[in-house]
Amino acid sequence: MPTIAVPRDALFEALGKTYTDEEFDELCFDFGIELDEVTSEKEMLIREMGEEKAEANDQKASEQVIYKIDIPANRYDLLCMEGLVRGLLVFLRKIEAPVYKAVLPSRPHRLLVKPATAQVRPFVVAAILRNIAFTQASYNSFIDLQDKLHQNIGRKRSLVAIGTHDLDTLKGPFTYEALPPEQIKFVPLNQTREFTAVELMDLYSKDSHIRHYLHIIQDKPVYPVIYDKNRVVLSMPPIINGDHSKISLSTRNVLIECTATDLKKAKIVLDTLVTMFSEYCETPYTAECVEVVRADGMVEKYPELRYRNEVVTVCDINRGVGINEGAESIAKLLTKMCLRSQVIEGGKSIKIEIPPTRADVLHGCDIMEDVAIAYGFNNITMTLPKTSCVAKQLPVNKLSDQLREGVAQAGFTEALTFALCSRDDVSVRLRKELATIPAVHISNPKTLEFQVARTTLLPGVTKDDIGQQEHAPPDEAV
Structure with a gap:
């Protein structure tokens, strides 16, 4: 999830109300976002530059409180202060969604x-x-x-x-x-x-x-x-x-x-x-x-700034979300999420206007999600499923468990290794050229340990052994 950093005081001024950290955290939860951290410009500078460099640039940073807020990856309209404030004000029914x-x-x-x-x-x-x-x-x-x-x-x-x-x-x-x-x-x-x-x-x-x-x-x-x-x-x-x-x-x-x-x-x-x-x-x-x-x-x-309309039945929304609300109530909930809505077909369906800011709304399921957010997930009554199902193990899993137990009793050791490994694990450490290895490469690996999908179990097995040797006492090392 992308994270945006906004000055707390400027945010509260734009919202027209001062909140405690706990109150704003609750507001974020109700709106479908998350207050990740409360920090300051100075603390952020120390993290980025280190304490010594930060002290040298101390005059550039202040003790101003910064809210770091996690935003859903598909909500591009909330990735800046302007969009966040506008969305919250509409959600709080202080303003209507603007027309672009x-x-x-x-x-x-x-x-x-x-x-x-x-x-x-x-x-x-x-x-x-x-x-x-x-x-x-x-x-x-x-x-x-x-x-x-x-x-x-x-x-x-x-x-x-x-x-x-x-x-x-x-x-x-x-x-x-x-x-x-x-x-x-x-x-x-x-x-x-x-x-x-x-x-x-x-x-x-x-x-x-x-x-x-x-x-x-x-x-x-x-x-x-x-x-x-x-x-x-x-x-x-x-x-x-x-x-x-x-x-x-x-x-x-x-x-x-x-x-x-x-x-x-x-x-x-x-x-x-x-x-x-x-x-x-x-x-x-x-x-x-x-x-x-x-x-x-x-x-x-x-720009196109295109508006389009979607029609969703009240029955589908109630069944999908797990609530029992009338058409007028659902229309009001959607309007809180910047989706202007009106009741049609005598209360059987709702016509929703999708603005150019909501590129994340692709079909009816996205509209149901916004209804659930505006209604409040904590307000949805927990119920038991109407369908009773008896769970059982898949035959192939049952067979593999029985084989695993028998093989272990015969004296073998089971190896449970990661499906991903480093490029060196499948090439250099096996004395092979990487170009000759038909491995699937990760385009943006987060660590050097997980760069490709393993092509053999050998790297994982030997790596575990090496790791145990490195942490063994000197008199037990091989």
């Missing part, structure tokens, strides 16, 4: 897609936040949400990469191209001189943050790049933005572009950014459309 609008101006900006982008990163969507007013807190939240979306739905930028730009420093129309790396040259973010794309790959190979994304395009024959009318580089996704169009607290018009290998996820990311931060625009909850001209000439307008 995409406005198409008489002369919209255009983003032209070149055919060569299909070789590396084929999709792009864009939108504009007009007359936005940033504060330091909202600016930091804007940047932080982008990072959360990169790591979460964007799968570390491999599926979706976000670029945000000061529109007033650029001139449309824009073009999304793919060129050989030696032909791309620009001043990257927070640098003072121009680099070619080849030089950038070398520069950022030692960067603790950006180096993790280089592999996405490094071996491609062409790199994606976005230009404005004057051939000013906006970004080279998914690596780095250009310094020319970087946003700041004084930025008034923000151009958001999302390049992707998955168009659906790009739309979700764009809608999430727009809906979360359009509240700071001169006309709240409104975004300006950008026309994206595809390589085949088709013109599409983004």
Whole structure:
């Protein structure tokens, strides 16, 4: 589950009420999220940098109380302070869920897609936040949400990469191209001189943050790049933005572009950014459309901010959740979860409006889950199942247990080892080349001990023996 860190006092001010830690913990539980930790900026800095370095940077951190809150991985609308506050206020019935609008101006900006982008990163969507007013807190939240979306739905930028730009420093129309790396040259973010794309790959190979994304395009024959009318580089996704169009607290018009290998996820990311931060625009909850001209000439307008309707019967909801509520009551519960609902068919069904912020709602089961959250899991009456079932052991399990017992009585020792092991376990320690081992590799292993699925029992057995030898007394060591 992703975790967001929000200042407690700012959160309470936005909610219009002060809570104790226990009260806020209960509110989070009722809303389907979890207060993971109560800490401070100073404590967080010590964890990240160590005590000595933190003391040297002590003036940068304060004793301000920070709430670290666990958010469900599919609730992208709660990954920032703005979305969390909005969701809680609607849940507490203090405000109604806002209506988001995409406005198409008489002369919209255009983003032209070149055919060569299909070789590396084929999709792009864009939108504009007009007359936005940033504060330091909202600016930091804007940047932080982008990072959360990169790591979460964007799968570390491999599926979706976000670029945000000061529109007033650029001139449309824009073009999304793919060129050989030696032909791309620009001043990257927070640098003072121009680099070619080849030089950038070398520069950022030692960067603790950006180096993790280089592999996405490094071996491609062409790199994606976005230009404005004057051939000013906006970004080279998914690596780095250009310094020319970087946003700041004084930025008034923000151009958001999302390049992707998955168009659906790009739309979700764009809608999430727009809906979360359009509240700071001169006309709240409104975004300006950008026309994206595809390589085949088709013109599409983004953001879509599409609303759709789902119909679920009252009977199905009550049976699925385990409650017995009327249609009006269920409609009110769903409205608390930012899902505007109305009773239809004489109280037999409910029509639910799914907003662009709720990309997690895919079908009726997701709607039932929101009913259960709003109703309160602790308020659902525990009942015995109406169907009586007699459990018994599967024949194959019964046979294996009998064989295991007989083999053990014959003097053999059973080996119970992990299904995962390290790459060295199946190659180096067995004196084999890893390339010749038909092992299934884990793409993002959490530890060095669990990198591949074992191809033989031998590594696990010998490793256990080695571990016992290492911890044996000296006079018993082999």
